[in-house]
Structures are given as structure tokens and as C-alpha cells.
Amino acid sequence: MSRTVTAGLDGSPESLAATQWAAQEAWRRAVPLRLLRVWSIDEDPRTRVVDPATAREWGEHTLAIAERRLRRRHPGLDVETAWVVGDPVEELCGAADEADLLVLGSRGLGGLAGFLAGSVSLAVLARTRRPVVLVRPHGLLEPEEERTGEVVVGLDVSAAGDELLAFGFAAADRYGCGLRVVHRWAVPALYGPDMVGALPLLMTEVAADARRALDEALAPWTEKFPDVAVVRDCRQGRPAQDLTELSRDARLVVVGRKVRPSRIGTHIGAVTHAVLHHCPAPVAVVPHD
Secondary structure (H helix, E strand, C coil), X not given: CCCCEEEECCCCHHHHHHHHHHHHHHHHHCCXXXXXXXXXXXXXXHHCCCCHHHHHXXXXXXHHHHHHHHHHXXXXXXXXXXXXXXXXXXXHHHHHHCCCEEEEECCCCCCCCCCXXXXXXXXXXXXXXXXXXXXXXXXXXXXXXXXXXXEEEECCCCCCXXXXXHHHHHHHHHHCCCEEEEXXXXXXXXXXXXXXXXXXXXXXXXXXXXXXXHHHHHHHHHHHCCCCCXXXXXXXXXXXXXXXXXXXXXXXXXXXXXXXXXXXXXXXXXXXXXXXXXXXXXEEEEEEC
16 A cells, blocks of 8 residues: 555546545645546446547546646645546545545535446445545635634444544644544433333433443543544434534544445445535545454
8 A cells, every 4th residue: 555645536526626635635644646537438428429549638638637736736745647447436446445545526415426426436435445535515615724623533432443533533633623522322212111210310321331431442542642632522412413513613524434245235324324415524434344
């Protein structure tokens, strides 16, 4: 794996926003930015009547324009470009495996933009074992007006969370901002009139257990990143709804995806899927075992 940030580019507003965000991220990480355009005659109906030579000319022209724009905004940034023929999902997953981070455009509500179609981003997210950031164009500001606020991490303390916390703490440390770790818990269902009186005590116990588990999960990371101010946001609630609300003022939202061996289905999870569709801020999806 090479130390690069890779962005998918197809000329759409979503992908252009992704390249802009990726350039800012590559500059902060002090690594090269790679702009990738995939041409697939089977996936994009617009290209079925275009010969490969013409498609390559169009693609390389789009890449060149984006490269010049990003170099002007980020002097000194090392920008690489690549135009490839192949299956978009396969090529993007391969690019993700070779990079620190893959960045794609997202339409959010109404479907993911993906690279050439809505199904592409979902398929890439479901299959890659590397972090992917999805960026919505209206949620991104100009470089001199970058989003401020916290990095928000949605954490389920009952699942493995080290990958999410490592990504979130490192991002907050790079940005010089605070980190909000969001954990939502629910009270187990109670049955029968005799159980009603036990509800307040049960809620107190569940809340205490959740806070204890969150503190234990955060302990090694607060020690590793002592300069990152952490807000422990642990309470009863609905994680997808609360993360969406918090994302309005967030710099970045980080959610997880459990890695599953089967290729059937999206394997993204209900909360992550809802966040991808509704959050205006860039969303990082971090795979974990």
C-alpha cells in the first residue's frame, strides 16, 4: 500500500467536490493525491457509442483540468492522474487497497452518486477493507472557508471500535479540533405490569454500563492523543437521527462497517446507510472486523 489519497473523478459535481476534499486531506497528510477516472463501456450508457480513443481523450482532458485547478489551490501538492478501462467497482476497490484513503462523491438523499451510477459507491463500500470518504457538493466549502466544528464518531461499544477511534482521533488531531464520540443505548423490552416499577432502576444501570464501556474504549486513545479534546456523548437515543443532526455543524462524520465475507448484499448497516443518505458533512466509512 502506498501513502496516497485517491479520489474518483467522472466530471460530475459530486466527484469534483470529492477531489477538492481529497486535495485538502492529502495536503494535511503530506501525501500525494491521485485522481482516478474509470471508463467502462458496459456501465455508462453515455459511452456506448464512443470509441476508446475518444473516451480516453475526454477523460484525460477532465483529469488535466482538475489537476490544474487543485495545483493552483494547493501549491506544492503532488498530484497524479490515471485513466483506466475496466469495471468501476473492481478498479475503485483496487485503488482503495493501494491507498491510505479513497474519496468518492455522494448525492446523499435520493441515492449515492457513486462513480458512474448509484450502485457503484455502495458496492465499493461493501467490498473494500480500506476507509472511504463520501462527499456531497453542497456540504463542501471553498478551501479558505472550510467546514469547522468537531469530528463526530458514531460508536457502538458492543462492537469492535478501535479502527473507528483510530481514524477519528487522527483526523481531529490533524484538523486541530475536538472529537465527539456518540454512543446511543436502548432499554431492553419489559413485559408485564410488575416490571413497570423496575424501569427507572434498569435505565440507570444500562446508562452506567454504557458510560463505563465507552470510557474503557476511549482510554487508550485519549492517552495516545492527549491534545484532542473529547466529548463523550452517551445517552439513550436513535444513533442515525442524532448523527444526522450533529453532522450539520461537524467537520467530518465517522461511522463503521462490519466486514462480512459474503459479496451478496450491501453489508453497510442501517445506521451507516442512513448517515450516508442524510448527513451534509463528509462521511468516512471505516471497515472493522
